[in-house]
Amino acid sequence: MANRDYYEVLGVEKSADAKEIKKAYRRLAMKFHPDRNPGDAKAEEQFKEATEAYDVLADDQKRSAYDQFGHAGVSGQGGGYGGQGANFSDIFGDVFGDIFGGAGGGGARSRANRGSDLRYTLDLDLEDAVRGKTVKIKIPSQKECGECDGSGAEKGSKVEECETCHGAGQVRMQQGFFSIQQTCPRCRGKGKMVKNPCRRCHGSGIVEEDKTLSVKVPPGVDTGDRIRLAGEGEMGANGGTPGDLYVQIAVKEHPLFARDGQNLYCEVPISFADAALGGELEVPTLDGRVKLKIPPETQTGRLFRLRGKGVAPVRGGAAGDLLCRVVLETPVNLSKKQKELMKEFQSSMEAGGKQAPKRESWFQGVKSFFDSTKFS
Incomplete structure (x- = not known):
């Protein structure tokens, strides 16, 4: 084998530390290893050369002798692939032991493992x-x-x-x-x-x-x-x-309340009379019943806020609110007399025309739409 300078073989400076030398040898060994280059005599020769260089430079005493006297200083003790020094398996295992578990025998027993959550x-x-x-x-x-x-x-x-x-x-x-x-x-x-x-x-x-x-x-x-x-x-x-x-x-789902973060929501059905004339309703909270004042002419879907009747956050802070949404309930199963009264009321509403502004506005919008649109 040609006596090339060992530092040149590994591609490192003479001031390189042990970590740099080991890293350089690892790179060359993986590149030129015979198992990765079957039948390639040149690659095998380069692999042997790199191993010999590492055997000398990785040993402090051999490296010191080599730095002083060159190849003559390590003649007869250079390990290499076939030398009289360190066995090749020991050299390779030293470099790749952290991947393959070391070159020595025995191995560690199974470690104590934390249980699963x-x-x-x-x-x-x-x-x-x-x-x-x-x-x-x-x-x-x-x-x-x-x-x-x-x-x-x-x-x-x-x-x-x-x-x-x-x-x-x-x-x-x-x-x-x-x-x-x-x-x-x-x-x-x-x-x-x-x-x-x-x-x-x-x-x-x-x-x-x-x-x-x-x-x-x-x-x-x-x-x-x-x-x-x-x-x-x-x-x-x-x-x-x-x-x-x-x-x-x-x-679990609640029959009365729905939760959204700190706030609770509740649907409150009200009669036509309560919505039109106003009144006072009893509504539930998680702390008990409270009175909710309904102003006259309340429209369906309106939200009423009861402050502090919601949920206090788990990590601290003020409680949220309870928001009550009133929903106008259409009466069912009317008696004959109730139907007559409703028809009478309906007639009076149509005569006045000012008691249902939203309805009047909607009908005006519909009329304007049909007047301005041409249908084929």
């Missing part, structure tokens, strides 16, 4: 959502099996080391040149095996049972709001911390 939908009446309430809920949960103390093994038997991974929880797979670690398929990363499983938990070390939780619902919650109960989610694996339980609020 769970969700529970809590249906609430509008009154409870507005005022707040403490609610008891029952949810399925997991806990350590009391029969085997979570080991998964029947009493009197032992948990044994996995014969496949020898307790490591991981196995190494060789794929061509690359060495890859993966979870042991036999013990699923636990590093241990249960030959005589517990009859209660069937070897899992975990049993399921329902548990009752007390949920404090703050005043003012609305559909979509969530209450977090820390540590009440799924159990963590391998001793990991449990997840959280999120209680999601769903407010």
Whole structure:
């Protein structure tokens, strides 16, 4: 192999630090690796050359000798692809270990994993959502099996080391040149095996049972709001911390009120006489009944605002309003006498012509439309 300058081979300055040297070798190794260039002798030669350069420059003692005496300073100890120094697999594993789990044996056991978060939908009446309430809920949960103390093994038997991974929880797979670690398929990363499983938990070390939780619902919650109960989610694996339980609020439809943020809306039917002559109506609120004054000549659809009779926000602040929309109700099932009175009233209205300005204005608009439009 030609003795090219090692810094030139890796394409770095002589002042390059270990991180830069490692990065440069990683780039060249991936580019010229034989598995990526099958049958390419030139690429293989460049790969060997880069590996030899990295073997020297990545070692502080070898690099110092090389900087002082050149190739003569590392003659006989240059590692390279076929040298007497570091084994090539060790060199490559050192650079790519963070991707493939390291070049050494054993591997780490499965880490403790945090349990998954769970969700529970809590249906609430509008009154409870507005005022707040403490609610008891029952949810399925997991806990350590009391029969085997979570080991998964029947009493009197032992948990044994996995014969496949020898307790490591991981196995190494060789794929061509690359060495890859993966979870042991036999013990699923636990590093241990249960030959005589517990009859209660069937070897899992975990049993399921329902548990009752007390949920404090703050005043003012609305559909979509969530209450977090820390540590009440799924159990963590391998001793990991449990997840959280999120209680999601769903407010039921109310027969009288509709909610829009802080405000409540209510439809109030009124008679023709009350709308025309005015009067006082009793309307519901979440705090009880209140009087609503209807002025004379009130039109259907008019909104009346009752301030402070809405909902106080869950995060604090003044309560919203209750908006009452009056709807004129047409009388039904009229008696003969009532019909006669209505006809008499209708005749008097047509004679006057000033009691229905909107109707008169509408008819004038219709007349103007037909007068100005030509129909084919």
